[in-house]
Amino acid sequence: MEFKVLIIDFGSQYTQLIARRVRELNIYCEIFSFNNLPKNILEYSAVILSGSPFSVHSKNAPKIDITKIKGKVPILGICYGAQFLADYYGGQVGKSSTREYGRAKLNIHDTKNLLYGFKNNTQVWMSHADTINKLPSNSEKLASTEDVKNAAFKFKSEHTFAIQFHPEVYHTTYGIKLLENFLVKISKIRQTWTPDSFVKMTVQKIKDKIKKDKVILGLSGGVDSSVAAILIKNAIGDNLICIFVNNGLLRKGEFESVLNQYENMGLNIIGVDRSKQFLDNLKGVTDPEEKRKVIGNTFIDVFDEEAKKIKNAKWLAQGTIYPDVIESKSIKGPSATIKSHHNVGGLPDFMKLKIIEPLRMLFKDEVRRVGKTLKIDDSVLGRHPFPGPGLGIRILGDITSEKVSLLQEVDSIFINSLKEEGLYNSIWQAGAILLPVQSVGVMGDERTYERCIVLRAVSSTDGMTADWINLPYEFLQKVSNKIINNVVGVNRVVYDISSKPPSTIEWE
Numbered sequence: 001m002e003f004k005v006l007i008i009d010f011g012s013q014y015t016q017l018i019a020r021r022v023r024e025l026n027i028y029c030e031i032f033s034f035n036n037l038p039k040n041i042l043e044y045s046a047v048i049l050s051g052s053p054f055s056v057h058s059k060n061a062p063k064i065d066i067t068k069i070k071g072k073v074p075i076l077g078i079c080y081g082a083q084f085l086a087d088y089y090g091g092q093v094g095k096s097s098t099r100e101y102g103r104a105k106l107n108i109h110d111t112k113n114l115l116y117g118f119k120n121n122t123q124v125w126m127s128h129a130d131t132i133n134k135l136p137s138n139s140e141k142l143a144s145t146e147d148v149k150n151a152a153f154k155f156k157s158e159h160t161f162a163i164q165f166h167p168e169v170y171h172t173t174y175g176i177k178l179l180e181n182f183l184v185k186i187s188k189i190r191q192t193w194t195p196d197s198f199v200k201m202t203v204q205k206i207k208d209k210i211k212k213d214k215v216i217l218g219l220s221g222g223v224d225s226s227v228a229a230i231l232i233k234n235a236i237g238d239n240l241i242c243i244f245v246n247n248g249l250l251r252k253g254e255f256e257s258v259l260n261q262y263e264n265m266g267l268n269i270i271g272v273d274r275s276k277q278f279l280d281n282l283k284g285v286t287d288p289e290e291k292r293k294v295i296g297n298t299f300i301d302v303f304d305e306e307a308k309k310i311k312n313a314k315w316l317a318q319g320t321i322y323p324d325v326i327e328s329k330s331i332k333g334p335s336a337t338i339k340s341h342h343n344v345g346g347l348p349d350f351m352k353l354k355i356i357e358p359l360r361m362l363f364k365d366e367v368r369r370v371g372k373t374l375k376i377d378d379s380v381l382g383r384h385p386f387p388g389p390g391l392g393i394r395i396l397g398d399i400t401s402e403k404v405s406l407l408q409e410v411d412s413i414f415i416n417s418l419k420e421e422g423l424y425n426s427i428w429q430a431g432a433i434l435l436p437v438q439s440v441g442v443m444g445d446e447r448t449y450e451r452c453i454v455l456r457a458v459s460s461t462d463g464m465t466a467d468w469i470n471l472p473y474e475f476l477q478k479v480s481n482k483i484i485n486n487v488v489g490v491n492r493v494v495y496d497i498s499s500k501p502p503s504t505i506e507w508e
């Protein structure tokens with residue numbers, strides 16, 4: 001990689017957002033926790049120090065040996081990062097008279113460097129309890145606000161900068177400009193990070209790493225595993241062997257259609273239908289977490305069995321993406337958690353394979369952009385997220401094949417209607433849930449006592465929070481009629497109007 005930026009995470013809720021903004025500038029960056037820094041730190045073109053929930057004076061305050069990099073690589077300290085620099089080099093950091101959250105107007109003292117092109121009184125976003133009362137020696141002030149004396153400063157004769165406000169949030173009017181000034185003007189980084197360059201670089205890397213080995217990949221039909229598959233295929237061709245398991249809990253017709261679609265994409269794919277095995281194992285299981293365990297363990301058994309049939313496979317590919325890899329939202333401090341496989345009875349054979357995760361540095365929308373570069377069909381890239389345990393966690397209570405078929409029919413009517421009405425693409429995720437209750441109805445002259453279906457459609461950016469979608473009444477009316485008229489056994493349809501939190505997207 002020609003240019004890369006290191007973001008040192010001190011545990012701020014905004015760390016991932018900093019990375020997003022840097023990537024938006026077409027500059028590649030990586031986040032590392034302060035307690036797990038890369039060895040080749042001087043190979044980075046610039047370093048950004050994140051904020052933190054800690055005060056520099058707390059006993060457990062995150063600290064690093066900044067002397068190794070200061071003056072050698074351009075540094076930008078943000079919020080706690082700024083306070084850390086001030087404190088380390090002899091400045092004075094203390095409690096603000098009031099905790100400062102929200103908008104402030106920046107009074108600019110120096111428009112040459114970091115704040116090049118800024119207009120006086122521009123809006124910035126503050127979020128801090130401590131403040132820098134005295135600047136460290138050998139530094140100069142760049143900006144202040146009404147409440148914050150030292151809102152931005154720099155160390156003399158070197159590219160080390162510090163700002164109290166957050167350039168990564170949209171409320172900071174010139175936030176992106178500030179990052180661009182730091183990375184492009186000051187650190188001289190070229191903006192060459194694009195999906196196209198990522199594809200070229202990754203394909204080459206995979207070729208070099210895998211050589212003539214065989215790689216196995218479990219496809220789910222989702223965006224991440226599909227993009228990972230095509231990337232790897234572009235590097236090693238048919239030495240990538242994909243396995244797609246039908247757990248009997250997929251959407252209506254999806255096993256066949258997805259398999260077909262993958263074959264058309266030229267993937268070397270094995271489709272395994274184990275619906276019966278999954279449903280047998282799930283018999284009588286009603287607890288949501290227990291269902292997940294049964295489905296997860298059955299998947300491991302099936303995948304292990306299939307993987308063993310592929311001779312000489314040395315690698316297991318996964319569609320892991322960045323939010324799965326790093327979790328920096330913890331209030332206790334940063335933590336880089338790698339997704340682990342929970343399996344109790346010893347490692348299955350396929351887990352002894354070496355792991356390759358070509359998307360582990362990408363955010364979801366970047367995965368989609370890479371997918372577009374790889375010319376993957378929009379119908380794959382635009383697919384709503386679908387949980388691994390599938391309809392299993394949308395059938396409340398015990399699961400039977402009759403209930404699966406019924407829910408598949410309802411779900412298919414709902415999803416197809418969303419597509420027909422042009423609503424599908426503006427929704428993050430939608431689906432139907434089968435309740436374990438029956439209610440009274442009347443059809444013709446008959447009294448009925450049948451099932452109740454819930455429709456759910458939400459907006460979200462990452463699934464962590466979500467809001468229900470205000471679907472048009474006419475649409476809900478049409479879809480409800482269609483479901484009740486076409487799916488025998490359903491006499492009531494309701495729409496879920498709960499947000500997450502306090503609800504969740506899935507009902508189980």
Ligand code: XMP
Binds near residue numbers: 292388463508
């Ligand atoms: P919740 O229900 O927690 O869901 O709001 C957030 C997102 O995660 C998906 N989800 C799962 N995905 N295995 C998965 O692979 C699971 O057990 C699981 N549970 C929830 C859910 O569909 C939503 O996108």
